[in-house]
Amino acid sequence: MTDMADTARHKGSLLVQDARTVKRNRAEARFKMYGIAAITIGMLMLAILLVTIIGRGAGAFQQTFITLDVPLLEDKLDKNGNRDLADIKKVSTFGYAPLMRTAFEEKVAAIGIETKLSGKDMANLLSKDAAATLRDFVLSDPSQIGQTVSFTFLAQSRVDGYLKDRVDRDNIANDKNISAEQLDLVDALIEAGSIEKKFNLSFITGADASDARPEAAGMGVSMIGSFFMMLVVLALALPIGVAASIYLEEFAPKNWITDIIEVNISNLAAVPSIVFGILGLAVFINYMHLPNSAPLVGGLVLTLMTLPTIIISTRASLKSVPPSIRDAALGVGASKMQSVFHHVLPLAAPGILTGTIIGLAQALGETAPLLLIGMVGFIASNPPDSIAEGLMSPNSAMPAQIYEWAKRADPAFYERAWGGIIILLVFLITMNAIAVLLRRRFERRW
């Protein structure tokens, strides 16, 4: 009996593992460990990424402000004394600089700080934006001239960096924007409560600022640019995507033309985004002469990019509507078109919406094509006045703005880039959360 012979050859007990089994079990455990390690690495990377973003970006939402009592001297701001707005407007920001110098000197004297700094050096602690802020205030309310008004100015970026530990006394030797004496003054002013870090709303609502004023730069205007682009994408990609999906899913005959369309769509989904940027530059700007840097062009390019995503998800949700619905509609005399538009489409709507939101989120974070159609490299200072202007006038977009800041080799702008990423991610997370909620709330299993 061969069976007997085999069992006889297998010496040892089943309860004791032999060397080969031990080896195999070790290999098994090792293999499983590799899998756990891979997942852990992935999670770890995500955690590092998020911690980095929040750790380095949270600072952008706080800004250092200096409080000063500024005497709005009549002989400097309104020589004729008649409060005529046209006259007051003639005083440029340079005319306001002496006021701030005196204000600073008085402040320092009032607190009783000994310093060798001149008034000009003291005023340098303020942002280059400060004079413009003051001027805007005076222009909006000329009756304040002659009085002393308490103001909260942005501090310049080195002071801000000092409070945020980005600038320290060791590395300012070659920095012509700040000196050790100035930092001494800053320390004294912090003690006196005149310099403090506060929440900075203008980072969220404001416009980008020039290279010399990182403290004044904000995301607001580029957010509007992104908003208008998303408007274009939504207005074009959703109807076109849904129409294309309905045709392909419900009407298209099986022939070579449909095959070509299908292959095209799946390939377009994988074309590098920068290629869409080249298309936008060549077709929309060079051929059609649409304005450079306009959110309309950005929106058109992103539409072409998002269409495949929307088509693929719409087709999936159309497919999930059971044929019995169509048959029932056809059975009571509806045409094919009516069965689709009156019955299938409403039932597929939640899925379509989910796909659209995810497509929009993808488009919102896309940067590369925007670089080619010129949505970087300039400062759009004012929010647009009308919808038409919002679509046609040059603007930036959130990711392009972040890229712009990342390129400026100044740590103060890096902080703003990270801060911008936080804002961008908040939008993306919100959109994805809405998509998930929609799916949970309305998804129907047939």
Added chain:
Amino acid sequence: MTELFNSISTPVLILAVLALAVLGYLTIRARAIASGGGDARVLHSLPSYYGYNAAMFIAVPALLVLALWLLIQPMLVQNAVIDTLPAESIAEGASVNLLMSDVRRVADGLETLVAQGVMTTRETLTLDTKTTDLRAVLADVGVAVGAQIEAPVLAAAQKYRNLSTTADAWRTAIVLVLALGGFALAFRMTAPSFRARNAVEAGIKAVLIIAASLAILTTVGIVLSMLFESINFFRLHDWRDFFLGSSWAPNFRGDSNLSILPLLWGTLYISFIALLVAVPIGLFAAIYLSEYAGPKVRAVAKPLLEILAGIPTIVYGLFALLTVGPFLVSVFGRGDNGMLGVDWMSGATSVLTAGLVMGIMLIPFVSSLSDDIINAVPQSMRDGSFGLGATHSETVRQVILPAALPGIVGAILLAASRAIGETMIVVLGAGAIARISGNPFEAMTTITTRIVSQLTGDTDFASPETLVAFALGLTLFVLTLGLNVLALYIVRKYREQYE
């Protein structure tokens, strides 16, 4: 008559056509009900279908012609004007395109002059560059013209404006006639026996077909836009240098070395490192999630991993430039102050920086695609292997992976195509120096980075230094398309095996 039609701007024209369509809907619907003697049951279709049919007849041909006309008119007018330009007026080193943009600007300026009432149309036609300083006049109304306006340019601009206004007038007239004609036609067709629903549905179907073919149009647009400019590039630059040369040194004074090879090397090297990171991690993650993990772990880990794919690439770019790059420098650089005490790396941007970060980005691509493919392997194969006494890992290695191999190869190819086309990470993380070198700590540059740098800022579409971006783009497109088609082919072929 021309003046009257020209006073109607395009948006107003569109609004007029749409208003006419609404009017058509209402009147024809009423007429349909009336033609049935007030009884909707004798009509073939619901009354609203008659109305929709009328609106369709009014708006669709008119707006379609308008759109086509808007697309084609600038081209035809431009060609007509170029023919009249004397050859010698094209300055040394400039191109027809540059001159035409001048002509267009002057023509726009003349338009503004007329619009603001500074001149009448007749006066603009009798302008003379010798007697009037047109540049100053235009500057007064806020139109900035770069150079002094030469007589031929002015003549061309006058012709341009002339042709444009005439064409605009014809356009408005024809669009309105079409809309009214549609109205009349729909009016005549409306009778109880007319199958309005079928007509409307045929129209809707046509719209659906057009929407679906937009995908083809986009692809054609991509290929043509890049092909034409690439052909222009190869006219100006030797193709042998582009494909076979060894150095990339654009020089805007001309005589540049524009070879794709160093860029291709940088692209492939970075993609290779990215795949070296992403493939093992992604594959093992997929195996663990599909074979070992319980439903709870899976429900948490899979979406978390996929967040990595949803993060915009600009975030990864910044992460590479400001976090990973400096970290790598502190490990592999700074000589004795560094962690390893070596001095291999000097700047934050390098092949390794970009490759590592891109690898992180690609993990979810590899893992979720492989996950699907591993799940598609029939359970019977696993059961058979377990029945023979294999451990779980032996089953995975000797049964599941070989069965899933084609699909996994497809997934890796898709990830590779993604890596080759990735832009923001390499723009910020890889550096700008084109070279062929094996050292991963050096900065290198990629195809996508060069496309961005050649096409941003002031671009002159007559110089090979700008046009090369289109040739690079076309190469990139062909490369990624090839990888995608291959990957899809492999995946599809494999799926059929088990279905």
